[in-house]
Amino acid sequence: xxxxxxxxxxxxxxxxxxxxxxxxxxxxxxxxxxxxxxxxxxxxxxxxxxxxxxxxxxxxxxxxxxxxxxxxxxxxxxxxxxxxxxxxxxxxxxxxxxxxxxxxxxxxxxxxxxxxxxxxxxxxxxxxxxxxxxxxxxxxxxxxxxxxxxxxxxxxxxxxxxxxxxxxxxxxxxxxxxxxxxxxxxxxxxxxxxxxxxxxxxxxxxxxxxxxxxxxxxxxxxxxxxxxxxxxxxxxxxxxxxxxxxxxxxxxxxxxxxxxxxxxxxxxxxxxxxxxxxxxxxxxxxxxxxxxxxxxxxxxxxxxxxxxxxxxxxxxxxxxxxxxxxxxxxxxxxxxxxxxxxxxxxxxxxxxxxxxxxxxxxxxxxxxxxxxxxxxxxxxxxxxxxxxxxxxxxxxxxxxxxxxxxxxxxxxxxxxxxxxxxxxxxxxxxxxxxxxxxxxxxxxxxxxxxxxxxxxxxxxxxxxxxxxxxxxxxxxxxxxxxxxxxxxxxxxxxxxxxxxxxxxxxxxxxxxxxxxx
Numbered sequence: 001x002x003x004x005x006x007x008x009x010x011x012x013x014x015x016x017x018x019x020x021x022x023x024x025x026x027x028x029x030x031x032x033x034x035x036x037x038x039x040x041x042x043x044x045x046x047x048x049x050x051x052x053x054x055x056x057x058x059x060x061x062x063x064x065x066x067x068x069x070x071x072x073x074x075x076x077x078x079x080x081x082x083x084x085x086x087x088x089x090x091x092x093x094x095x096x097x098x099x100x101x102x103x104x105x106x107x108x109x110x111x112x113x114x115x116x117x118x119x120x121x122x123x124x125x126x127x128x129x130x131x132x133x134x135x136x137x138x139x140x141x142x143x144x145x146x147x148x149x150x151x152x153x154x155x156x157x158x159x160x161x162x163x164x165x166x167x168x169x170x171x172x173x174x175x176x177x178x179x180x181x182x183x184x185x186x187x188x189x190x191x192x193x194x195x196x197x198x199x200x201x202x203x204x205x206x207x208x209x210x211x212x213x214x215x216x217x218x219x220x221x222x223x224x225x226x227x228x229x230x231x232x233x234x235x236x237x238x239x240x241x242x243x244x245x246x247x248x249x250x251x252x253x254x255x256x257x258x259x260x261x262x263x264x265x266x267x268x269x270x271x272x273x274x275x276x277x278x279x280x281x282x283x284x285x286x287x288x289x290x291x292x293x294x295x296x297x298x299x300x301x302x303x304x305x306x307x308x309x310x311x312x313x314x315x316x317x318x319x320x321x322x323x324x325x326x327x328x329x330x331x332x333x334x335x336x337x338x339x340x341x342x343x344x345x346x347x348x349x350x351x352x353x354x355x356x357x358x359x360x361x362x363x364x365x366x367x368x369x370x371x372x373x374x375x376x377x378x379x380x381x382x383x384x385x386x387x388x389x390x391x392x393x394x395x396x397x398x399x400x401x402x403x404x405x406x407x408x409x410x411x412x413x414x415x416x417x418x419x420x421x422x423x424x425x426x427x428x429x430x431x432x433x434x435x436x437x438x439x440x441x442x443x444x445x446x447x448x449x450x451x452x453x454x455x456x457x458x459x460x461x462x463x464x465x466x467x468x469x470x471x472x473x474x475x476x477x478x479x480x481x482x483x484x485x486x487x488x489x490x491x492x493x494x495x496x497x498x499x500x501x502x503x504x505x506x507x508x509x510x511x512x513x514x515x516x517x
Contacts, residue, residue: 010044014057017041018064018103024152025069026430031152038149038179042126045107046118058107062100067092069147070099072428099137099144106133113513121512123180128506131173131498138169138401142348145400147431148172154434160463163441164488168402170501177505224388224481226263226448228467229253230456231270232474234422243286246270247294253476257300261387263481264298267450268308268325268396269420275309275328275336280318289334296334304385305330308395308418311340313375322375327393327418329385337385341393342377345401380405382412388481389413392445396420399447400435403494406443411491413484414446415439422453429455429471437463444485461485 017037024034041061048054073092109129114122130149138145150171153160163171231249254264273286295305311326325346329337382390392412394405396419405415417436421429433455440447441463449457454471460482467477490497 007047010048010053010057011060014041014044014060015064017044018061018066019068020064021061022065022068025147026151026154026434027427029152029155031155034149034152035175035179035182038176039182042110042123042176042180042183043118045111045126046114046122048107048111051108051111054111055104055108058104059100061107062103063093063096065103066096066099069431070095072425072431075423075425075428095144102133102137105136106130109133113509118180118183119512120184121509123177123184124505124509124512126180127173127177128502128509130176131169131502131505134172135169135495135498142345143401145402147435148402149175151431151434151438154437154463157463160438161441163438164444164490166497166501167442167490167495168438169495169498173498173501173505220260222260224261224263225478226265226458226481227255227476227478228265228448228450228456228458228469229476230267230451230454230469230474232453232472233270234453243272246272247291249474251294251298253474254298254305255476255478257303261302261304262300262478263385263388263391264303264305265416265418265448265450266305266307267420267452267456268418269422270452271307271309274312275307275330276311276340279312280314283312283320292330292334292336295330296332299330299332301332302387303332304388306383306385306391306393306416306418308420311342322373324377325374325395326377327383327395327416329383331386337383339383341381341383341395343374343395343398344377344379345398345404346374346376347397380407382407382410391416393418394439399439400432402439402442403490405439406445406491408491408494411484411487412445414448414482415443417447417449419449419451421451421455426471429453433457433468437465442488442490444488444491446482446484458482 017040021034021037024031041057044057045054048057070092073095074089106126106129109132110122110126113125134148137143148168150160150163150168152175153171162174166174229250231246231253233246233249250266250270255262273288273291274284275288275292277288295307299305306327306329309326309328311324312320313322313324315321324342326343327341331337380392380394382392385391390410390412392406392415394415394417396417399405399415399417406412419432421432424432429451433449436447436449436457437459440459440461444461446461447459449455449459454469454473456469456477458466458477458479460466461484466482467479469475469477
């Protein structure tokens with residue numbers, strides 16, 4: 001892509017650059033291509049003659065980027081019958097048309113601080129603006145934080161580990177800073193080389209401090225273990241009558257008790273019958289105690305089972321009014337734990353339909369089957385699991401929200417992330433896994449992922465993959481329960497660090513811009 005093309009066809013160039021930049025994320029992981037595309041796009045924005053043109057280039061970049069990055073979204077429409085599946089081919093583009101607002105915002109803010117040529121102030125301003133826009137994307141209209149830019153560094157673990165110090169959004173800004181420094185080398189060698197040297201020194205120090213050796217394999221015979229079960233039942237093979245088949249597969253893969261206590265974890269969306277007692281008789285398809293007993297017989301005397309499930313809420317007349325997407329603990333005596341976790345960050349259009357008074361009239365509905373919308377839970381919390389301590393829970397999509405996965409007042413020993421990625425096609429599962437690894441790095445906590453179809457994984461507190469079950473394979477993994485790391489700087493300060501880095505970058509950009517020449 002030549003400089004003349006960038007100048008003559010800025011919107012088309014931005015669209016293509018955004019699409020190519022999406023190839024830096026899983027499953028392709030061409031992170032170097034993403035950096036090059038960002039550098040070229042920053043040239044396009046800088047050359048925009050007006051603010052409107054800069055915003056237009058930013059929006060075109062976002063449309064290309066998010067359409068390719070979210071292509072997996074189409075597959076979710078294949079597993080419901082309330083809307084035409086063909087809408088799935090429109091959905092990624094429709095979502096991208098909205099998400100593109102945020103790169104446009106970053107482009108517009110950076111353009112305001114441009115000089116005659118791309119200079120240090122422009123690059124710093126772009127990096128600061130990207131942090132702000134990416135954070136806004138994660139919170140506006142309930143937020144859509146999928147694949148922030150910094151996730152491209154997951155294959156380069158020493159760089160990804162910078163997130164433990166500054167968090168995902170600030171690392172995204174530093175990535176833009178790195179891309180922008182490539183523009184400075186030809187025109188301002190001293191400034192460009194200085195930024196490259198500083199960034200390289202910081203990354204080099206991080207690289208030298210990173211220990212990529214495997215943890216000590218010596219374990220005690222009675223050391224607690226975690227067993228992750230992946231039944232590999234396709235989404236379109238599940239239904240209200242398939243409970244026996246699913247329970248049989250889960251039971252077969254749950255192993256047998258041994259000398260060590262086991263924490264067995266099952267995915268989201270695999271247990272359709274209700275586990276709790278006390279509902280009106282009409283709510284049950286089977287006896288909840290009988291279902292729990294069948295689970296409990298898989299457990300040894302010191303084992304525990306965590307599984308996804310659904311809980312109902314009733315009005316005073318005994319009518320079911322809403323449901324929660326929940327995680328339950330089952331002990332060897334078929335008893336439920338004292339607490340359950342209810343998913344707090346629900347998926348719009350998946351677990352609830354925004355503006356139903358309008359969208360239902362247009363023929364739209366939720367992607368998740370059922371007559372009731374799900375209700376929100378109270379937020380990040382840990383379940384006390386006997387023999388295993390405090391286990392944090394984040395169900396599916398919740399794990400993508402940086403700084404929102406742990407209650408800082410009650411830090412758990414690990415995070416359990418049951419998920420149903422069978423909706424996500426080929427690209428979604430590896431992207432989801434990459435973001436779970438970033439949460440492990442940020443928080444210094446192991447993450448245990450259990451999914452019906454993959455990719456299930458045990459992730460160490462440093463983001464390392466300890467064990468996985470590949471996509472679309474049935475299997476189970478059992479390993480010693482990974483230990484948490486000491487609290488990271490990010491786990492203590494959260495996204496205040498993103499604000500601090502953005503202010504430092506933006507303030508420096510403004511100071512340089514106003515400096516007498």
